[in-house]
Amino acid sequence: MNTFNVIIIGGGAAGFFTAINVAKQNPDLKVAVLEKAKTGLQKVKISGGGRCNVTHAEFIPQELVTNYPRGEKELLGPFHQFMTGDTMAWFEERGVALKIEDDGRMFPESNSSQTIIDCFLKEAEKYKVEVIYSSGVLNIEKHDNAWVLQTKTEAFYAEKIVVATGSSVKMWDILKTLNHTIINPVPSLFTFNVTDKRIKNIPGVAVQNVTVKVLNTNLESTGPLLVTHVGFSAPSILKLSAFGAVELAEMNYDFDIEINFIQQEFNQCLDVLKQLKQELAKKTVFKFAQFGIPKRLWQKLVLASKIEESKTWADINKTQLENLATQLTKAVFQVKGKSTFKDEFVTAGGVDLKEINFKTFESKLHKNLFFAGEVLNIDAITGGFNFQNAWTSGFIAARSIAD
Ligand SMILES: Cc1cc2nc3c(=O)[nH]c(=O)nc-3n(C[C@H](O)[C@H](O)[C@H](O)COP(=O)(O)OP(=O)(O)OC[C@H]3O[C@@H](n4cnc5c(N)ncnc54)[C@H](O)[C@@H]3O)c2cc1C
Numbered sequence: 001m002n003t004f005n006v007i008i009i010g011g012g013a014a015g016f017f018t019a020i021n022v023a024k025q026n027p028d029l030k031v032a033v034l035e036k037a038k039t040g041l042q043k044v045k046i047s048g049g050g051r052c053n054v055t056h057a058e059f060i061p062q063e064l065v066t067n068y069p070r071g072e073k074e075l076l077g078p079f080h081q082f083m084t085g086d087t088m089a090w091f092e093e094r095g096v097a098l099k100i101e102d103d104g105r106m107f108p109e110s111n112s113s114q115t116i117i118d119c120f121l122k123e124a125e126k127y128k129v130e131v132i133y134s135s136g137v138l139n140i141e142k143h144d145n146a147w148v149l150q151t152k153t154e155a156f157y158a159e160k161i162v163v164a165t166g167s168s169v170k171m172w173d174i175l176k177t178l179n180h181t182i183i184n185p186v187p188s189l190f191t192f193n194v195t196d197k198r199i200k201n202i203p204g205v206a207v208q209n210v211t212v213k214v215l216n217t218n219l220e221s222t223g224p225l226l227v228t229h230v231g232f233s234a235p236s237i238l239k240l241s242a243f244g245a246v247e248l249a250e251m252n253y254d255f256d257i258e259i260n261f262i263q264q265e266f267n268q269c270l271d272v273l274k275q276l277k278q279e280l281a282k283k284t285v286f287k288f289a290q291f292g293i294p295k296r297l298w299q300k301l302v303l304a305s306k307i308e309e310s311k312t313w314a315d316i317n318k319t320q321l322e323n324l325a326t327q328l329t330k331a332v333f334q335v336k337g338k339s340t341f342k343d344e345f346v347t348a349g350g351v352d353l354k355e356i357n358f359k360t361f362e363s364k365l366h367k368n369l370f371f372a373g374e375v376l377n378i379d380a381i382t383g384g385f386n387f388q389n390a391w392t393s394g395f396i397a398a399r400s401i402a403d
Pocket of ligand 1: 014168
């Protein structure tokens with residue numbers, strides 16, 4: 001019989017985590033996962049470049065939430081219930097040791113996402129979770145006290161269901177038929193496409209700490225910047241892409257950014273340049289990079305300031321000094337389009353958070369309908385935070401169901 005106490009729709013990170021925790025916490029419940037594809041956990045497999053960045057070494061809920069452009073306010077309570085440290089403990093109790101890298105990202109010690117997949121499959125089997133593949137749910141209806149889930153070939157029945165289908169547009173359409181509001185999905189976590197002489201032929205050049213502003217908006221971020229073959233990447237850009245996901249989509253990914261490469265104000269920079277003019281009078285400006293800027297980028301900025309290669313500091317005039325200060329502290333670049341970042345991306349948008357009870361992850365509109373993971377209008381910057389949302393929401397939904 002296709003009748004279960006609990007059915008989880010979607011066998012991804014959030015779905016497996018929910019199913020295992022329900023079944024473990026209440027062995028009396030008959031639990032199934034319906035997965036549309038022939039195998040589950042496909043994103044886990046490719047995540048973190050095949051290493052799976054499971055979570056992040058940030059152990060203060062108030063700090064952790066700042067990494068979520070959507071979900072910051074709502075996740076604070078849930079993180080007090082199930083935090084990054086709980087994720088570590090959960091995996092370690094099951095023999096999966098995690099390691100912390102210098103930037104705080106956490107990976108399985110094996111450096112292989114397969115370790116996480118193997119752990120989930122083993123746990124699902126141990127707690128008798130029935131995982132049914134090639135079973136995409138096409139419709140959800142409530143009949144009396146049971147949920148009826150229709151796939152292509154059969155119907156499934158359950159008292160409680162969890163929707164953990166990630167960013168599936170089809171499922172969002174189904175949820176609309178249940179009167180849930182879906183916040184328009186747009187991409188998040190992308191790099192900026194820029195064609196500009198100042199960064200031509202210098203891919204791989206990185207600056208440790210820059211400030212990037214999107215002109216005519218309040219979007220601003222600070223962090224490392226990387227020149228790529230097609231524009232700019234690295235955390236300063238990815239943060240803007242996440243926090244500005246909706247605004248930048250509205251601008252059709254056509255906007256200007258202003259970069260401060262040296263974390264100094266224009267006037268402050270100009271004073272330093274005047275000083276350099278005195279101190280380095282006989283040296284060529286082009287040859288010797290200043291302010292810790294990589295030489296190849298410095299040379300591009302010098303040329304953009306209309307200072308010829310052969311000129312010494314003594315040669316350059318006031319306008320050229322001002323040009324250089326402008327290039328260093330407020331260089332404007334035109335962004336036209338976006339690219340994916342190392343294939344990692346998430347979707348901003350999903351089920352409206354106003355319709356969710358964050359103590360249980362249950363729908364406020366329908367009893368016994370729960371959500372976990374990216375199906376909700378929650379997403380984070382890169383670094384393991386997106387999976388942490390899957391673990392936290394899955395764990396709390398599971399606990400509410402199992403109780
Ligand atoms: C290339 C890449 C790398 C990433 N790396 C990282 C990383 O290292 N760290 C990190 O924190 N985040 C990473 N992310 C983001 C992370 O993968 C997602 O946030 C996370 O997978 C969301 O989990 P989920 O279970 O909500 O959704 P998903 O993992 O997308 O799972 C949803 C599942 O539901 C199934 N499904 C959909 N519709 C139906 C249906 N109608 N019926 C039945 N099943 C259905 C899908 O087939 C899928 O298996 C990465 C994303 C990408 C694309």
